[in-house]
Amino acid sequence: xxxxxxxxxxxxxxxxxxxxxxxxxxxEEQSLSSLGLREVTRAVGVAPTAFYRHFRSxxxxxxxxxxxxxxxxxxMVRTTVSTAGGSEERIARAIELIARHVDTHPAHxxxxxxxxxxxxxxxxxxxxxxxxxxxxxxxxELAKDPEAAGWNDDDLLMLxxxxxxxxxxTASLFLEALEAPAQDRERVTQxxxxxxxxxxxxxSHWLDQAGRAATDT
Amino acid sequence: xxxxxxxxxxxxxxxxxxxxxxxxxxxEEQSLSSLGLREVTRAVGVAPTAFYRHFRSxxxxxxxxxxxxxxxxxxMVRTTVSTAGGSEERIARAIELIARHVDTHPAHxxxxxxxxxxxxxxxxxxxxxxxxxxxxxxxxELAKDPEAAGWNDDDLLMLxxxxxxxxxxTASLFLEALEAPAQDRERVTQxxxxxxxxxxxxxSHWLDQAGRAATDT
DNA sequence: TCATCCAGTTAACAACTGTTCTCTGGAATT
DNA sequence: AATTCCAGAGAACAGTTGTTAACTGGATGA
Numbered sequence: 001x002x003x004x005x006x007x008x009x010x011x012x013x014x015x016x017x018x019x020x021x022x023x024x025x026x027x028e029e030q031s032l033s034s035l036g037l038r039e040v041t042r043a044v045g046v047a048p049t050a051f052y053r054h055f056r057s058x059x060x061x062x063x064x065x066x067x068x069x070x071x072x073x074x075x076m077v078r079t080t081v082s083t084a085g086g087s088e089e090r091i092a093r094a095i096e097l098i099a100r101h102v103d104t105h106p107a108h109x110x111x112x113x114x115x116x117x118x119x120x121x122x123x124x125x126x127x128x129x130x131x132x133x134x135x136x137x138x139x140x141e142l143a144k145d146p147e148a149a150g151w152n153d154d155d156l157l158m159l160x161x162x163x164x165x166x167x168x169x170t171a172s173l174f175l176e177a178l179e180a181p182a183q184d185r186e187r188v189t190q191x192x193x194x195x196x197x198x199x200x201x202x203x204s205h206w207l208d209q210a211g212r213a214a215t216d217t
Numbered sequence: 218x219x220x221x222x223x224x225x226x227x228x229x230x231x232x233x234x235x236x237x238x239x240x241x242x243x244x245e246e247q248s249l250s251s252l253g254l255r256e257v258t259r260a261v262g263v264a265p266t267a268f269y270r271h272f273r274s275x276x277x278x279x280x281x282x283x284x285x286x287x288x289x290x291x292x293m294v295r296t297t298v299s300t301a302g303g304s305e306e307r308i309a310r311a312i313e314l315i316a317r318h319v320d321t322h323p324a325h326x327x328x329x330x331x332x333x334x335x336x337x338x339x340x341x342x343x344x345x346x347x348x349x350x351x352x353x354x355x356x357x358e359l360a361k362d363p364e365a366a367g368w369n370d371d372d373l374l375m376l377x378x379x380x381x382x383x384x385x386x387t388a389s390l391f392l393e394a395l396e397a398p399a400q401d402r403e404r405v406t407q408x409x410x411x412x413x414x415x416x417x418x419x420x421s422h423w424l425d426q427a428g429r430a431a432t433d434t
Numbered sequence: 435t436c437a438t439c440c441a442g443t444t445a446a447c448a449a450c451t452g453t454t455c456t457c458t459g460g461a462a463t464t
Numbered sequence: 465a466a467t468t469c470c471a472g473a474g475a476a477c478a479g480t481t482g483t484t485a486a487c488t489g490g491a492t493g494a
């Protein structure tokens with residue numbers, strides 16, 4: 001399909017990546033809507049006009065960053081949700097995964113948390129689309145679980161969204177505690193674990209009270 | 218304590234409020250970190266330097282907006298959580314409250330959602346402080362409930378945080394559906410209701426599995 | 435009534451912004 | 465070997481930004 005990519009295209013992709021890296025670094029202390037084109041080119045070390053060879057605007061760059069931050073995360077989430085084991089072990093593994101990801105990719109996590117409700121519409125939309133994909137994937141995995149017997153599609157999807165949102169909240173908490181003492185980080189782990197546990201308890205007793213919900217449509 | 222406030226101070230507060238209103242309107246399409254001082258004064262219709270009579274910086278203005286948006290909300294939350302009735306009715310009333318608040322104060326809600334993880338540290342901190350207050354108040358109300366018997370303080374607080382975060386998520390969903398057809402808004406109501414219901418189910422069976430959690434500290 | 439205060443004005447500053455057009459030199463194609 | 469292509473450079477543009485200093489005029493308090 002692709003044969004080693006000519007030296008020209010390779011250079012282009014290299015500077016493109018330099019743009020993404022520089023922007024991500026600059027975005028640790030501001031929002032995308034205040035990120036200047038010249039600011040980025042200055043950080044990369046190229047002329048302002050070089051920017052246009054790669055992106056139409058900073059919003060365009062932002063969308064590319066969304067793909068970089070979330071695009072490669074789908075397999076990870078899939079396997080984490082699907083792997084066997086008791087619910088308690090799965091919870092521990094999920095939170096461990098989040099903590100590790102925040103440690104290794106703090107700027108990416110910060111960017112997503114910040115721009116999810118940020119001031120740039122195309123970026124918000126790109127993030128929303130990715131999160132919907134995550135929810136659908138989680139739902140698909142949940143459906144395989146024997147505990148999902150008797151659940152309808154709507155309820156499975158709402159549970160999946162609950163899990164996804166909870167993962168984002170947890171990631172954001174770990175981010176806030178990144179430079180804090182280990183004690184604080186453990187506290188985050190503990191709270192997040194219990195919240196996930198409570199949701200799981202609710203899940204396992206969901207059908208007990210399904211009768212009550214028969215009136216709302 | 219205060220006797221009608223001299224005509225001078227009154228005028229000052231009036232223009233100060235004009236600053237807050239103008240900023241809030243401008244922030245519907247951008248983040249605080251990109252909001253310019255001159256931009257605001259232009260919208261208000263005063264000279265740029267007049268800004269300094271009221272705020273040190275746009276970050277300072279942002280903190281004032283946080284107080285305006287969340288400060289007066291505490292009594293509302295308190296009464297909504299505490300009022301009697303079955304859990305099902307309380308859930309419906311809470312979601313109704315959120316939907317109504319988003320309808321009447323969309324810009325405030327958007328501002329909080331946007332700047333909670335935004336690029337301006339003092340504003341993030343101000344929002345965080347307010348949310349912690351909300352969580353503590355919710356916890357205090359939950360503690361009064363007979364269902365809270367046997368719960369320890371840590372678990373009550375983690376449940377309270379779960380509720381607070383869930384309210385923000387719901388508010389943000391209503392916001393996205395603000396200009397959407399009624400069908401979409403009902404869908405949000407339905408999903409939010411079920412998510413809250415699931416959390417409540419988890420809450421009522423929480424103590425059943427408390428033994429399992431005895432190993433983590 | 436007169437002196438003080440102070441919210442808002444005016445003018446000016448150096449520095450910065452996004453975007454355009456033209457040019458260049460090495461890679462890619464023929 | 466000759467030609468085309470195109471990532472990046474360079475210069476210039478009209479506008480914008482935050483901040484300073486010195487001012488005005490009506491409300492305030494003696």
